[in-house]
Amino acid sequence: MKLNLPNRLTVLRLCLVPVFVIVLVIPVERFSLADVILTIIGMAIFGIASYTDHLDGKIARERGLITDFGKFLDPLADKFMVIGAMLVALYRYDNLRTVYIWAVIVVVFRELAITSLRLMVSSSSQIVIAANKLGKFKTGSQVTCILTTFFEPLLYMIPGLISQEAGEHAVVQFLKTYTPLTYLTIAVMIVMTVWSGVHYIREYWKYLDPEK
Numbered sequence: 001m002k003l004n005l006p007n008r009l010t011v012l013r014l015c016l017v018p019v020f021v022i023v024l025v026i027p028v029e030r031f032s033l034a035d036v037i038l039t040i041i042g043m044a045i046f047g048i049a050s051y052t053d054h055l056d057g058k059i060a061r062e063r064g065l066i067t068d069f070g071k072f073l074d075p076l077a078d079k080f081m082v083i084g085a086m087l088v089a090l091y092r093y094d095n096l097r098t099v100y101i102w103a104v105i106v107v108v109f110r111e112l113a114i115t116s117l118r119l120m121v122s123s124s125s126q127i128v129i130a131a132n133k134l135g136k137f138k139t140g141s142q143v144t145c146i147l148t149t150f151f152e153p154l155l156y157m158i159p160g161l162i163s164q165e166a167g168e169h170a171v172v173q174f175l176k177t178y179t180p181l182t183y184l185t186i187a188v189m190i191v192m193t194v195w196s197g198v199h200y201i202r203e204y205w206k207y208l209d210p211e212k
Contacts, residue, residue: 004065009056013049013077017084020045024088024150036154042088043150049081050143057136072118078139079111085146096149096182103186107142110197121204138189138196145185152181 003011024042028034056074060066086104090097156176 004060004067004070005063006056006060006065007067007070007073009052009059010070010073010077013052013056014073014080016045016049016052017077017080020049021084021088024085025091030092031153031157036157039150039154043147046081046085046146053078053081053139075118075135076115079115082139082142082146083108083111086142089146089149093149093153095177096179099183099186100149103145103190106190107193110193114197114200117200117204132199134192134196134199138192141185141189141192145182145189148185149179149182152179 020042023038023045026038028038053074056070060070083104086100086107090100090104093100153176156172159172
């Protein structure tokens, strides 16, 4: 099967998922130099994968290369990318596990529901549900949450590099312990994930026939 450029970028995004997952789960001492380097590399790969999501859609629209294959695979690649990164975060950060597990449950349940909806609408009405703007905002909030989750702990290491006193300051210790930016982006992500899911269900429920 010959793939156009947008679909090749989507396939590339799928292929990058196991790469950044492997990099981020390599067992090293937490917050060591090796851990920092691996985190930066893993998030760089994740960032490239995320950028292909923007790029493939832009190219497809500008060049008229929108296909049913792309409509199906593009959101699927997003799901693998986001869920893979969130599972890595669960594995790495004990302090976030209690809250993050609920975020993962919301994301996984939403994606399963919408994927099932896509399949049912496609089989019953021959309509391929493409990602809409709200879905893209949802993915953007998820990507932002993931990047914040991995980079915020590194941000609070900077004062300690300047001086021991700065690293042990009460404010820095508070930020290290509670990572407020991560919690904020988790909240935004959950809201956007639920909102976009409800929107899809309301929009396409009319295509589902409960008697069939």
